Amino acid sequence: MAPVSTRHLLKMKTQGEKIVAVTAYDYPFARLADASGVDMILVGDSLAMVVQGQKTTLPVTMEEMLYHTRMVSRAAEKALVVGDMPFLSYQADIGEAVRNAGLFLKEAGASAVKLEGGAGVCATIKAIVDAGIPVQAHIGLTPQSVHAMGGYRIQRDEERLVEDAHRVTEAGAFSVVLEGIPAPIARRITEEIAIPTIGIGAGVDCDGQILVMHDLLGLNLGYMPKFTKLFADLKGEAVKGFKAYGDAVREGSFPGPEHSYE
Ligand code: KIV
Ligand code: NA
Numbered sequence: 001m002a003p004v005s006t007r008h009l010l011k012m013k014t015q016g017e018k019i020v021a022v023t024a025y026d027y028p029f030a031r032l033a034d035a036s037g038v039d040m041i042l043v044g045d046s047l048a049m050v051v052q053g054q055k056t057t058l059p060v061t062m063e064e065m066l067y068h069t070r071m072v073s074r075a076a077e078k079a080l081v082v083g084d085m086p087f088l089s090y091q092a093d094i095g096e097a098v099r100n101a102g103l104f105l106k107e108a109g110a111s112a113v114k115l116e117g118g119a120g121v122c123a124t125i126k127a128i129v130d131a132g133i134p135v136q137a138h139i140g141l142t143p144q145s146v147h148a149m150g151g152y153r154i155q156r157d158e159e160r161l162v163e164d165a166h167r168v169t170e171a172g173a174f175s176v177v178l179e180g181i182p183a184p185i186a187r188r189i190t191e192e193i194a195i196p197t198i199g200i201g202a203g204v205d206c207d208g209q210i211l212v213m214h215d216l217l218g219l220n221l222g223y224m225p226k227f228t229k230l231f232a233d234l235k236g237e238a239v240k241g242f243k244a245y246g247d248a249v250r251e252g253s254f255p256g257p258e259h260s261y262e
Contacts, residue, residue, distance in 0.1 A: 019208025118164025
């Protein structure tokens with residue numbers, strides 16, 4: 001099976017074929033997602049919250065992002081692997097942004113990077129794209145700006161969102177994540193721009209959808225936003241497994257002779 005390319009995702013949009021995207025942060029789950037036929041795996045900076053147990057995405061570092069992206073890249077045979085640029089790896093300086101974006105490809109095996117922001121990051125998107133690195137934009141509710149937004153709030157400024165979508169398209173982004181925006185605005189953007197829109201909390205009319213793996217598999221131990229949905233309960237299964245193991249050890253039924261050496 002040929003690996004999914006950014007061109008392939010564009011073709012899926014023009015053919016009206018939905019794009020399935022999910023986050024993953026390590027080898028086993030990336031293998032399972034890839035084998036399940038997802039088109040794109042994002043190594044999201046959400047790992048700060050769902051893997052590292054931090055309160056926001058702000059503290060995760062380039063080194064940590066590259067570490068997790070390496071594991072995912074080793075696992076993905078078909079899905080397009082996108083590395084999420086962490087807070088402060090692209091905001092301060094365009095040269096630094098290009099270098100950090102390049103590290104996701106050079107040292108971590110990703111095929112593209114994602115960064116947050118609209119019109120304000122277009123010069124950065126263009127510079128990274130000019131360096132031969134595909135960029136996915138991310139507009140609407142952008143978690144790295146949680147303090148500027150005054151919390152994780154649905155973004156409703158239609159003219160600004162539409163303008164941001166057009167601007168990141170012109171800057172050369174191959175796709176754009178639409179997070180936390182009203183469904184009708186996401187539908188309008190999806191109709192107006194040529195690149196695929198990947199929605200999360202943006203309604204059903206986006207070209208594709210993305211969810212945080214821990215949310216959809218029931219591994220999120222914290223707050224579940226309205227836009228997530230449980231498609232499996234691995235938390236319940238994990239607790240069942242740990243308890244059964246504990247019971248077996250305490251009652252002396254594990255290990256049995258079949259698990260022991262003469
Ligand atoms: O970090 C992340 O998981 C993301 C997706 C929710 C788009 O940015
Ligand atoms: Na992110």
